[in-house]
Amino acid sequence: MKTESIELHVMWHIDALIHAFPVTIVTTIDEQGGINAAPYSLVVPFCSSPNNPQMLLIANKNWHTAKNVEATGEFVLNYPTADQIKEINKTALFYPEGVNELEHTSFTTMPSQFVRPPKIFECYQHIECRVKEIIKPSQAQLNFIADVLDLSLDEGIYEMPRVERIKKVNAPVFLGVDEQQHHVFGRISKIETFPADIQLGK
Numbered sequence: 251m252k253t254e255s256i257e258l259h260v261m262w263h264i265d266a267l268i269h270a271f272p273v274t275i276v277t278t279i280d281e282q283g284g285i286n287a288a289p290y291s292l293v294v295p296f297c298s299s300p301n302n303p304q305m306l307l308i309a310n311k312n313w314h315t316a317k318n319v320e321a322t323g324e325f326v327l328n329y330p331t332a333d334q335i336k337e338i339n340k341t342a343l344f345y346p347e348g349v350n351e352l353e354h355t356s357f358t359t360m361p362s363q364f365v366r367p368p369k370i371f372e373c374y375q376h377i378e379c380r381v382k383e384i385i386k387p388s389q390a391q392l393n394f395i396a397d398v399l400d401l402s403l404d405e406g407i408y409e410m411p412r413v414e415r416i417k418k419v420n421a422p423v424f425l426g427v428d429e430q431q432h433h434v435f436g437r438i439s440k441i442e443t444f445p446a447d448i449q450l451g452k
Contacts (some may be wrong), residue, residue: 288313302396375407
């Protein structure tokens with residue numbers, strides 16, 4: 251099989267790159283206390299130590315989410331199910347600044363424990379975050395390294411075996427955009443397990 255190198259353009263990570271991303275809805279508040287919600291997939295654990303748990307959120311500096319996080323230093327990662335894809339996509343629509351996207355969906359909110367932005371009640375998992383550091387790898391991008399203040403799941407999920415948890419939450423994946431600029435989502439339809447020989451230092 252021959253391979254070919256391709257030229258990278260703006261948003262190459264959701265166009266040229268074939269990659270399955272997680273799906274979150276990030277809730278923030280502006281300086282007046284107004285709620286903003288938007289879907290984000292460039293979200294990964296940054297520090298895996300339980301003594302210093304951190305998440306990395308990558309955003310365009312011109313988007314409302316980035317402006318709010320930069321101004322207030324707080325955000326919540328809300329994890330929806332694959333059955334909520336239509337509602338997730340509604341939060342991706344461009345509304346004027348100050349509009350609460352959740353009011354245009356069936357999602358509702360509940361208070362967070364440690365930060366001002368609310369959690370989304372219908373999501374199965376939430377991570378409350380406070381910004382520790384901001385990295386600017388380009389003129390348009392902001393990388394928010396944030397301390398994890400609280401990680402919560404729907405009651406009973408954590409007690410399940412790992413595979414049963416995965417089946418229960420039915421998490422979607424984001425697969426980029428197509429030629430018509432439509433968001434491409436997927437579902438995890440098959441789960442397999444294999445023995446792992448995990449050794450420190452291997």
